[in-house]
Amino acid sequence: MNISEKNFSKIVNGFLVLLAIAMIFRKPCTLLIILFAVFNLFFIKKFSYSRQSLILIALIASPLLLEIIMFWNNDSFAKGLKSLEKYSSLLIFPVFILGNYERIQFLKTLRLYSIATTVILLFFFIRFIIYYPELVDKYLNGNDLWEMGYEFSNSIGIHAPALNMHLAFVSICSLFFVFEAFRLPEKWVLKIASSIVFVLSFFFVLFVNTRMALLNALIGFSLVFFGEVIRKYNFKKVVGTLAILMVVLGGVLFFFVQNNPYMKEKYSSVTxxxxxxxxxxxxxxxxxxxxxxxxxxxxxxxxxxxxxxxxxxxxxxxxxxxxxxxxxxxxxxxxxxxxxxxxxxxxxxxxxxxxxxILGPLVVLIYIFTISYLGFSLKNALIISFFVLFFTSNLTDDFLLRFDGIAFSGLWFSIFASYWLQQKISVDKVQQGL
Structure with a gap:
């Protein structure tokens, strides 16, 4: 099968954007993963691996490898296979994404993902208002506000903490692209559009209202601000940007808390x-x-x-x-x-x-902290934010048991690793040139 390099690269990156967006919908995403794997198998000769990429593939696949090594310890062969199958994406993603690492468009993928996911959530939010008016009326009257985020998530077909883990990362990425937009002179349409996407994404984090996701979103905002703004702007712009950011976040948070009195109770006495x-x-x-x-x-x-x-x-x-x-x-x-x-x-x-x-938590540590290594090695606030998000989320939940945690982390881990390889190769070429 013949295909130009340009079209092949577009299709690979198109798949990554679709996979990232579909991650909150298990069945469509599973189908996309299968299609992604089949497509890449037809073009296996286009893949390129280095020693570093093979090591990264093994690290990303480490939970799957652990399942295989310890398979003998299952009481039920069938149940053991079912458990093993959940981790198949941790082999598919690194093998096919890192095989194409030179083609991966890191920032473009993140931008399209954050915009599209926010738009989709806006659609489901409007749908929730239209199709569940009795729930909306109940919440507007201040009744059973503790269930609001869970009912909204259930209407989409995903568990609330899992949905909000995705949304926290979307919101962090959206803030990053707000700062990127404001670096471009006379791009006011882009600045306004980026700001709207960020405000909406943060609102959805508040609406689903899970504690770890909100905490991680705020940590991520801080990391993006200190990692991207302070390093690239002069002092006056830093102060001005910080003031605007605090006003926007404070305004959205104040509006939401005023209309959701349970939030004060949830984050204090209930917890x-x-x-x-x-x-x-x-x-x-x-x-x-x-x-x-x-x-x-x-x-x-x-x-x-x-x-x-x-x-x-x-x-x-x-x-x-x-x-x-x-x-x-x-x-x-x-x-x-x-x-x-x-x-x-x-x-x-x-x-x-x-x-x-004892081998179990060691593998989890290696898996999650390799993401932190990539982030700190690149000095990339988005990757570091993802590490903090996924690490802390797994302290109070178990997302490497669920499709929306396994595939979510495996996909972005592979994309981060591809970006790391791109940057490392660029540095190596410069050094060799010297």
Missing amino acids: FAYMDKVGKLDEIEHPEAKVFNSLVTRVSIWKSGWELAQENLLFGVGASDGKPELVKYFKETNQHFLAKYEFPTHNQFLDFLIKFG
Whole structure:
């Protein structure tokens, strides 16, 4: 099959943009991953690998490799295969993206991704208002505001913390492109459009309203500001930009909190309520209503998970048996609330410790901190922000168990690695020229 280099490059980058946008829709994204793999197999001769790229492929695929190495420890062959299948994108993405690393358009992909995702969320937000007027009326009247973000996410077909992890990264990227737009003289249309996209993206982070995503968005904003603005602007422009940014963020935040009084409660009393009941949640009257999403519930899960992990520190209980064994432990220790709702670990390091023993959390650390190495090596605020986002999200959740966390991180990890290879090769060529 013949295709020009220019068209091939366009198709590869088009796939990456579509995959990034579709990541919040599991079935369409799965189909796109298959199509992406098939397309690349037809042009396997176009791929180019270096020693560094092969090492990066192994690092990105490390959770999959761990599953393969520890496959013998599963009690069920079929369930073990099902668990293994979830990580297939961690081989597809690095092999095919890093094989095309010279063709990857890093900033263009990020720009199109952030704009398109924000527009799609705006569509679903309008759809939510039209098709769920009873919920909208209830929230406008201040009733059951704790469920608002979850109901909106459910209307799209994704879990709220997962959706907001995506949206936090979109919002961070959008702010980066606002600063980029203001560096260009007389591009007022671009400046206004970029600002609107950023405000909308931050509003959606607030609307879905998960704590870690909001915290990570604010950290990401700071990293982008200090990493991109302070390094590239003079002092007056830095101060002026900071003032405008604070006014915009403060205005959006004030507007939202004023219309969502539950937010004050959620980030104070609800989060830290009943901390004296760790491991004793059944002593709380109606725990479903009072502590379902509170810190005390996660700490109770972590306590049980750690106790279970200590019994299987060397090899763990098996990839397919982690959650069943944890739920079984809830029942054995008479924690009926946790057993009833079959809570997962809500901590990726602890989850892999239970499943794979001491090797598990080590692989998670290598996987996530390689992203930080790429970011700090390039001094790139967006990549560092992604590292902070994914690292902290996996401290309070377990996104390497879910498609929207596995594929999300695998895709961007591969794109970041491609950009790192591009920059490294450019530096090496300059040094050789000298």
